[in-house]
Amino acid sequence: MKADPKGVLTGSHFLDGDHSCSEGAIAAGCRFVAGYPITPSTEVVERIASRFPYVGGMFIQMEDEIASSIAIQGAVWGGKKAMTVTSGPGFSLMMEHIGLAAMTETPCVFVDVQRAGPSTGLPTQPAQGDMMQARWGSHGDYGIIALSPNSPQECFDLTIKAFNLSEQYRVPVMFMMDECVGHMTERVVIPPADQIEIVPRKFYEGPKADYLPYKTNGDLVPMMVKAGDGYNIHVTGLTHDERGYPSMTVPTQEKLIPRLVNKIKHNAPKIVEYVEDQVDGAEVVVVTFGITSRTSIPAIEQARKEGMKVGHLRLVVVWPFPEERIRELASRVRAFVVPELNLGQMVLEVERCVAGKARVELVGHPGGTVHNPKDIYNVIKKSAKG
Amino acid sequence: MAEELFEIEESVPVNTVESFLRMERMPHIWCPGCGIGTTVNCFAHALETSGLDLQKVSVVSGIGCTGRVAGYINLDSFHTTHGRAIPFATGLKLANPELKVIVYSGDGDLTAIGGNHFIHAARRNVDMTVILINNFTYGMTGGQVAPTTPLSATASTTPYGNYEQSFNLPYLAESCGAVYVARWTAFHVRHLTKAIKEALAKKGFSFVEVLAPCPTLYSRRNKIGDGLDQMIYYKDNSEIRNGADTKTIPLEFQGKIVVGKFVDKERPTYLDAMNEFYQQKLGEDYIPYKG
Amino acid sequence: MARVEIKIGGFGGQGVILSGYIVGRAASIYDNKHSTMIQAFGPEARGSACSAQVIVSAEPIAYPYIVSPEIMIVMSQEAYTKFTPELASGGVLITEEELVQPHNLRKDVKHFSIPATRFAEELGKKLVVNIVMMGFLTAVTNVVGKKAMGQAVLASVPKGTEELNVKAFEKGYEYGVEVMAGGVPA
């Protein structure tokens, strides 16, 4: 399906990442946004608030992030595509509802424009400290998808992708921006609507009597209906059977929860996305995501100039993590260097996959600003020497 | 007295209620003598005679004994998280304004953890009906103190008695902007049914507080008998005072209960206010929001 | 064209951020270049001082912050004191003539000044001071072409103020051309 041209501002714009994310959401067909103001994410909802009256959307500033993160789920069951937008402290408040969305398989998008924490931290300065929280923040076992854009252009493109993935797999998708990308202004090219691919919601169309809300057909993802369609659906955060009814038994738990995990795990080869640059034949591979993918480039170029064989693997989809690719590379490269604006989160995933077959070096930074490329360069150089 | 109770119950034909329930999920989890089931009967009757297109009715609950109501009602029904039924309902209603959205949940759920959402939905006048079952305690978790527990009553976390001031819920709802406010008890099944029906017919944030016995965890702990004794207490101590000033009707431990319809007024709903405001401000460029 | 880093500093109300936005927009939308703009956000943006950072380059820009600006526009004394030490050796310093006293002016930079506020007032609106500056910048540096800058100005100013802004831009540009020709002591 193609995007609805009504919402698409086709053309070249000079936009910051936050505003571009809003445009991506509109192009993706999002017509319900609930949020609560928090720096550095507020510009996303501000633009939504000014644009929605002209595209038939509903924006509501809720009383807090807890309310925002569940209002969007009500809206999804009412038939909308919906997202909420926040930053660290608000993201923490949303955790229970990430679990609810995962459990009830409610497709929706959570935007987190990361700032330095913990707690109130540095409200106006960047970090990438919520990466593990995005994956594991709600209690219990479940799967999610997370994307990490590195430019305003990607804030547009990947917001659309986030909505598409959420529909395809019926999962909450975390859109992990950071203050630097959110407040950076660059050229954003918005293509014509007929060049924007939209994944529509998979609505059940068979006979009413046969409908089982949580029954799947091979691909681990059940078909949806919405409130008011006459199916008398029941949706609950309790462990439920295929009818959607609470069934608090071990067999039901054993059937449902692995499916919620496996629909992402087993589809990971289709979901993962990364960009490689000179990884084949590299001795050192720098693994980056979001803004660190850009601050690493001067370091990588300098090292290459000096003759080091340095590859760059940038995660576009951060969760699920490209386990297979890292495992494959681990047996061939000397070291992985992982710069991140936190004191060691995604590096744990790299270590897990490398499993001792190569060195893994973190270039950590507690956030507040971005890395000085020199610091990344120094670790590359040290790692190249072995 | 008990006879009178049963007479009222008898006027309620049982099989019509069944069509509103997910009978395949029976028996329900509620204890013998629990008042929640009685209120569900009233709700079913109110729905039945409401003239609403039932396909367009959704019930949203939070978590608690009362929170289980959504799971038994054979309509589109959503069992959300503790305290958050109202914001979920807000999203659902605004996504599809054609739906009639009812929030059915407990006193703890709606006024403790969910208190913030309650006051804001009333303030915004989001078009929904909130049915709050006030059993003066947290039933589901074992009878802890709630914002509705009367002074001096005991609860598992106030073993020597409660010293916190409790909410006067009709007053709270009215001051936040609810357009319909009533209080009844599980004893007053006909009045309650009528009140729910009125609330359903009302456009805007309508609120019905229902006192209902929790024999297992509230009555017994407070040595005030079982479910039937609570019904008798409701009967003997209730005073119907329609139009009473909500300021004057707080509840006290085993004290007088003022019941009735207290507020019934008109005010633009959230959606109507938004559409009208934008139409004025933005003129023809505005695409009126219809969901 | 290699990477050029520009810093613009002043106080609130002078349109500092909009200036940065216009330069970036001119380069990336109308001049086929790449540009990244970052506004000083945070405590710095809350007081009276504010600044914008713009990078213009023929190549895609990786590192988004400026490291050592080659071009600096300062429109307040505070910004002069605070920012000029960052200016790269051999860089271009543009100051607002009446608002900035270039004390201890660095010998290793090229200095230009313009009474932009006065020009703006003469045009009838002090608000367009930043647009006068944009015209001047265009004339004394070749960071973005005149046509592109003109287009970016038009696209970025409020509807109904286009004519005034075009005049402001032209005024700054003409003055810049005169200065470059040696007609006006810089």
Ligand SMILES: Cc1ncc(C[n+]2csc(CCOP(=O)(O)OP(=O)(O)O)c2C)c(N)n1
């Ligand atoms: C976030 C969260 N905190 C606590 C709980 C535990 N909990 C479940 S129900 C409940 C209280 C329910 O009381 P009320 O709303 O009055 O409903 P009742 O059981 O009395 O009908 C609590 C505290 C929970 N489920 N979620």
Ligand code: SF4
């Ligand atoms: S614990 Fe109380 S409220 Fe819960 S079902 Fe039993 S009687 Fe009803």
Ligand SMILES: [Mg+2]
């Ligand atoms: Mg209760």
